[in-house]
Amino acid sequence: MRRIVVLAASFTLAAASCAPALAQTAQADRQEQNVQENHWRNLVDSKRAGAVSVVLRVRLLEREGTDKIGWDRVRLIGVIKNSSHFTFPSEFEIAHYSGEPGVPDGESTVYLEPYNAASESLWRLFGGSGKAGVSHGSAHAGPR
Amino acid sequence: MYHEDVKVKNGETVSGIGADFGYRITEWHKIWDDPKNAPLVKKRGKPEHLQIDDVVWVKIPWHTVTRRLTADANGASFLVQRNGQAGKRINWVQTVYRGNQPIGPNSSPFCVDACTPDDDLPFYWTNAEVASPPQWVKDFSGDPAVQLGKTFADRASRGAPAAGIGTTKWRAIVSIAVVNEKRVTVYDSWVWGFDLTSAGVATKVGPRCPTPHERQGHLQLLKGGLGTTWIFDLATKFGFHVDGKVLSLLGFGFEAQGWTFRPAP
Numbered sequence: 001m002r003r004i005v006v007l008a009a010s011f012t013l014a015a016a017s018c019a020p021a022l023a024q025t026a027q028a029d030r031q032e033q034n035v036q037e038n039h040w041r042n043l044v045d046s047k048r049a050g051a052v053s054v055v056l057r058v059r060l061l062e063r064e065g066t067d068k069i070g071w072d073r074v075r076l077i078g079v080i081k082n083s084s085h086f087t088f089p090s091e092f093e094i095a096h097y098s099g100e101p102g103v104p105d106g107e108s109t110v111y112l113e114p115y116n117a118a119s120e121s122l123w124r125l126f127g128g129s130g131k132a133g134v135s136h137g138s139a140h141a142g143p144r
Numbered sequence: 145m146y147h148e149d150v151k152v153k154n155g156e157t158v159s160g161i162g163a164d165f166g167y168r169i170t171e172w173h174k175i176w177d178d179p180k181n182a183p184l185v186k187k188r189g190k191p192e193h194l195q196i197d198d199v200v201w202v203k204i205p206w207h208t209v210t211r212r213l214t215a216d217a218n219g220a221s222f223l224v225q226r227n228g229q230a231g232k233r234i235n236w237v238q239t240v241y242r243g244n245q246p247i248g249p250n251s252s253p254f255c256v257d258a259c260t261p262d263d264d265l266p267f268y269w270t271n272a273e274v275a276s277p278p279q280w281v282k283d284f285s286g287d288p289a290v291q292l293g294k295t296f297a298d299r300a301s302r303g304a305p306a307a308g309i310g311t312t313k314w315r316a317i318v319s320i321a322v323v324n325e326k327r328v329t330v331y332d333s334w335v336w337g338f339d340l341t342s343a344g345v346a347t348k349v350g351p352r353c354p355t356p357h358e359r360q361g362h363l364q365l366l367k368g369g370l371g372t373t374w375i376f377d378l379a380t381k382f383g384f385h386v387d388g389k390v391l392s393l394l395g396f397g398f399e400a401q402g403w404t405f406r407p408a409p
């Protein structure tokens with residue numbers, strides 16, 4: 001009988017000490033999830049970011065093709081910098097020169113400049129090229 | 145070869161006009177001594193006595209000397225170069241038929257390249273590009289000091305079309321464009337392009353001279369081409385010209401902006 005009481009007491013003690021530990025773990029999980037979801041905020045080249053008005057994290061959806069200009073359809077993952085007056089939709093197109101690389105497969109950080117002087121909604125890669133306008137590519141960051 | 149009739153503006157010289165149209169500064173005498181300028185020479189005596197509104201005839205003898213079309217994995221690349229000097233009044237124009245795969249914000253199968261306008265002029269290269277050529281054109285031409293007034297380059301491509309829509313037939317006509325005020329004289333035109341099957345097999349087409357019908361279509365497309373002050377409404381399929389706060393359906397394209405296009409006389 002004595003043994004049973006001792007066992008029950010130790011179980012109660014364990015349960016009481018376990019409750020706050022679980023809460024802390026959940027909080028830590030949430031923080032880790034946030035860090036994982038927003039990890040892209042740190043995937044930026046500050047020098048290039050300083051040279052353009054828009055820096056985004058995107059995922060390539062489709063490489064449409066090229067005439068003089070090529071267009072890549074992307075999904076917006078997050079906004080790292082936007083000093084333009086344009087609000088980027090969830091999906092949009094990014095331009096690049098036909099002879100230059102565009103947005104790579106998977107996720108990447110893109111540095112954008114206005115496509116022309118008249119439109120606020122059209123954007124191209126910095127310098128018209130994925131060489132200058134893309135960094136931190138992650139080709140294996142999941143399917144399109 | 146043909147002659148441009150150039151009306152002299154304040155501060156212009158024969159050598160400067162010649163440079164604008166592809167001559168070296170030192171070749172001013174080729175213009176001044178041209179028999180078509182004999183009446184002007186008789187009237188003014190010396191090039192230094194040129195007056196505003198005099199008409200100087202400038203022979204345009206330049207022609208394409210390089211036409212290099214190569215098949216790529218999913219399209220074709222075309223390099224065209226002409227002789228003469230660059231000259232700020234000589235550029236290129238290209239019109240495109242994009243078949244069953246128009247791309248970008250401008251969904252029209254026919255267009256003046258850049259098909260989604262990158263400036264408000266009808267020419268292939270923007271002024272900014274002429275001043276600072278894209279790196280890929282330097283690489284493609286093999287000339288780090290490439291001059292876009294003398295060089296055209298394009299690398300057209302598409303993804304393989306779905307089997308249901310058939311082969312993509314991408315065609316373009318590129319021409320030398322001589323600019324005199326807002327009159328553009330288009331000549332030495334070349335048709336090029338590619339076919340791309342649903343199996344992803346690309347075959348280059350051309351380069352060849354355009355047929356009379358294709359030349360006419362080239363000019364018509366240029367007249368109706370869009371600049372950046374035009375908004376193409378995808379829903380209504382209408383173009384709207386932004387003129388202050390007025391949107392109008394009257395007049396359309398480069399012709400409505402005062403540009404004229406003609407074949408070389």
